[in-house]
Amino acid sequence: MNFRTLRAPAVVAAAAVLLTAIGAAPAVARPAPAPTGLAADVTAHEDGTYDVAATWNAVPTATSYRVALSKGSTTLASTTVATAAWSPTVTAAPGNASLSVRAVVGRKPGKAATLTVPLADVTAPQGSYSSSWDNGTGLATITQDALSDNAGLPGITRTVDWGDATIVDWPSGSTITHTYTQLDARYAPTVTLQDAAGNVRVVDVPAVDLNDVGPPTGSFSAGPATGWADLTEVTVTQADISDDRTPPELIARSVDWGDGTTTDWSTGTTVSHVYATAGQFTPTVTLTDEADNSSGALSTSEVVVTADTTGPTVRLTLPKSKHSVKAWKTLRGKAVDSETGVKKVSLRAVEKRGSAWYGYNAGTKKWLKASTQAKAFARSKAFALKTDAQHRWSATLAGLRKGTLVYKVRAKDRVGNASPALTHQAKLSRR
Known part of the structure; x- marks a missing residue:
């Protein structure tokens, strides 16, 4: 009797301990729901980059959000943000990307909200071209040296304006020809490229300059008249430049500094050089027009360069x-x-x-x-x-x-x- 009386409270006490333990267990946090209202505003740039401004409705229990933008198997950008907005800039080929957002409670991510983000093609094709011609017949040839587009070459169309009111499609091949009827003139052809998305680029082709035999002319000076080796910048200055057909800005210039150094002079009216050794130097300038007529070496003025060999x-x-x-x-x-x-x-x-x-x-x-x-x-x-x-x-x-x-x-x-x-x-x- 005493044995039974004592045992029952022990069972009750054990149950009470078990219930206490169960009651003391912390509540398990539920995964956060997928964010709602996911939207993205995309700004496309011609250099192949995209600004993506993503927003969504805040999840009340979220402590942060895991965000990612991917295209196929490639992750373009990903991070963790504290607010319900994300604005990455990514580089990608045109097409559809996938935006994913998960709310995180503590360290536990919830369900993902996803959105398809179109990355529009706003980049025009690029190409480079060279030209050649026969002065006797007027037959000119344009050669395509390079052609590229961020969406690939299929779908690109080419149109040639030969500069004499003749405009033709260029359907295939890397060369196209045309015969000019006036054999003593300069023509400036262009090639218009258009991709499948409708982006257009007009590319200048080197001019066809039939029967041009006159070389360019110009005058130049160099200074200062004296300088120090490894220190003084000697500057060649252009006073004037001209040609009977080639525009001044398209005349090629090259400077021979007289010390074995030659500089192509592409822009501006001045170009500079620092001599490494002492000596007397007279820089010369060579001009070449679009028909490859050369002025020969045009002298500037003498520069005397001295070497400093002693310390302070x-x-x-x-x-x-x-x-x-x-x-x-x-x-x-x-x-x-x-x-x-x-x-x-x-x-x-x-x-x-x-x-x-x-x-x-x-x-x-x-x-x-x-x-x-x-x-x-x-x-x-x-x-x-x-x-x-x-x-x-x-x-x-x-x-x-x-x-x-x-x-x-x-x-x-x-x-x-x-x-x-x-x-x-x-x-x-x-x-």
């Missing part, structure tokens, strides 16, 4: 007080280069305090501890100083204390010649 001279300006920390906080001196001029003055400083050395970092203005003078110089960072109109330079040391100050100064000129390092030592025993 450095001098220290020492304070009158030889042992005062205050007097040595700012280090001064002069650096002079009578040829190309001083580019910068480099100064490194170290100080011995007791048995330890310290290297000065000019960037952080801190002293870095080292065991030897050589290691202190290795840990230091140099000042890069400029000189004023009187060739003076100065450097201020923050946190200078009593001890033995050692500093090294070196200057470089504008072509890289360096002065010998100048070292000075001062024992600072009072403030």
